[in-house]
Amino acid sequence: MKLDRVLTIVGAAGLRAIAQGPRIIERFALVVALLFVAFSSASFASQQPMLAFAARVAGDDARTRVVIDFESKPAFSVHYIGKPERIVVDLSATAFGFPAGDLAPRGLFKDIRYGTMGEDSARLVFTTSRPVKLVTAEVRQNEDRGFRLILDAEITSQPQFDAMLKTQDWGQSAAVPPQDIDPPVEDGVFVVAVDAGHGGIDAGASGATTKTPEKTVTLAFAKLLADKLNKIEGVKAFLTRDDDTYLSLSERVTVARQHHADLFISIHADTLPQKDIRGATVYTLSDKASDRMAENLAARENLSDQLAGYQVEDAKPEVADILLDLTRRETQAFSVALADNVVKSFDGQVGLINNPHRQANFQVLRAPDIPSALLEMGFLSNSDDEKLLLDENWRDKVASLLAEAVHRYHKRSVANGG
Incomplete structure (x- = not known):
């Protein structure tokens, strides 16, 4: 519940308490104090960003992998943008705690940028040197600490990339479009x-x-x-x-x-x-x-x-x-x-x-x-x-x-x- 809504409800209740006398006002004041403590604590907790504490990029001009380690399990969504071709990864509030050089562009990526998008979100933007697709986009639990986000990018053709641009759902959490964009193979061929x-x-x-x-x-x-x-x-x-x-x-x-x-x-x-x-x-x-x-x-x-x-x-x-x-x-x-x-x-x-x-x-x-x-x-x-x-x-x-x-x-x- 947003703060302005809480204030509206509290204000209306306060007027009724005043009308009922001092003892009700005293009890009302105690409830209001507890309510604001709870609201402040919940609000503070919701704004705590998850920590991305390590990152690495490796690969070549045909396939490149990005791995980012998080303290907690990240929720993410992936979108494609054209002209120039980019892969965009949206995250909840994230603190990037690794050296910038650990996410330096290489392989298929000619530029990698990341940062906060507001109090509740963060974004990674991978600019590619050619049309690409993600063949892997998943979160796995680490054996020692936290979780890792794995992104595998692979070369694709311009028509296939254009098809992904048209069919993607910006609200979905899946990273790869549902259709198989690789050439289909008949059984037994x-x-x-x-x-x-x-x-x-x-x-x-x-x-x-x-x-x-x-x-x-x-x-x-x-x-x-x-x-x-x-x-x-x-x-x-x-x-x-x-x-x-x-x-x-x-x-x-x-x-x-x-x-x-x-x-x-x-x-x-x-x-x-x-x-x-x-x-x-x-x-x-x-x-x-x-x-x-x-x-x-x-x-x-x-x-x-x-x-x-x-x-x-x-x-x-x-x-x-x-x-x-x-x-x-x-x-x-x-x-x-x-x-x-x-x-x-x-x-x-x-x-x-x-x-x-x-x-x-x-x-x-x-x-x-x-x-x-x-x-x-x-x-x-x-x-x-x-x-x-x-x-x-x-x-x-x-x-x-x-x-x-x-x-x-x-x-x-x-x-x-x-």
Whole structure:
């Protein structure tokens, strides 16, 4: 009850007390005193803000996590604002007791602001570098002290962000719009992410004779492979990039996950100092490279983000929540099965390097929940390989063999209950 309403009621009661004599006035005065003490105490308690005592931000240009620790459990609501794209988090009265540097912008956020909005509310405003969506917005209890608010932001497309702006309910406490804005997947459909290596400012390698950039070769082949995969019943393929656009390594994996990919294939055509080495190679992920050549190739491919001016961060906030060892082992087993199918499909049909299935720590293969492989179709540093890589008929043949390998892998996975 507001103070002006209380005063109105007290005033009316006081007039009646005066009319009834001194003893009633005395009792009335005591009641009024107790009433104002209770009102003042309740009002003081309601204005006590909850304490946000710690904060941290970590992530990259595809996914960024914010964690804020509170003494008590916070109630919150989330809204999206456009032009520029922002995420707004509204809280009840909050005292921000952590150093400002702990909530410094990074990853997807180019600016983070926070503060009180009045006696009873506070607000956090995250200005993003591109359209984003929240895939996680929840409060969890800490083991030692208080609660933590977890916000996971992830890249999305401009049309999807615009759709969220139109459908959001500013009064709801849920942070994520109720509709599924990711592409729907039909039951029983096997989804393949075909990743054309490099793109945009990152041209990759270049041909020894023609100087053709790797990004052009990989995109042409990726489109051909996706077309062939889409002709297989029960298989749906999509491209992580369908034009000369730069995508960071993390973005490629995030796009695959947003499309609910069951398989990720990254296409490359690298160069080597040894001009005589030629043939296709299939790589799967391993913390320890199978050989020096694989280690050097992975190191060079992992520099893609830095070459394009992106800062690479090793921080993996709350990484134990998703990178479960069991999941990684199972995913790795499927990845190896895929690589074996590709090698068998190519054998005798496409030139292969010695030991054609190799392992290395490629960043683009690190998704713990999506079986992944990287195909080096050949080496642009070798003139014979270069001629083949630029030959449409040869690319068509290789794409057909690779599509057959994926189809065979899928059928065996289904038969084995995978």
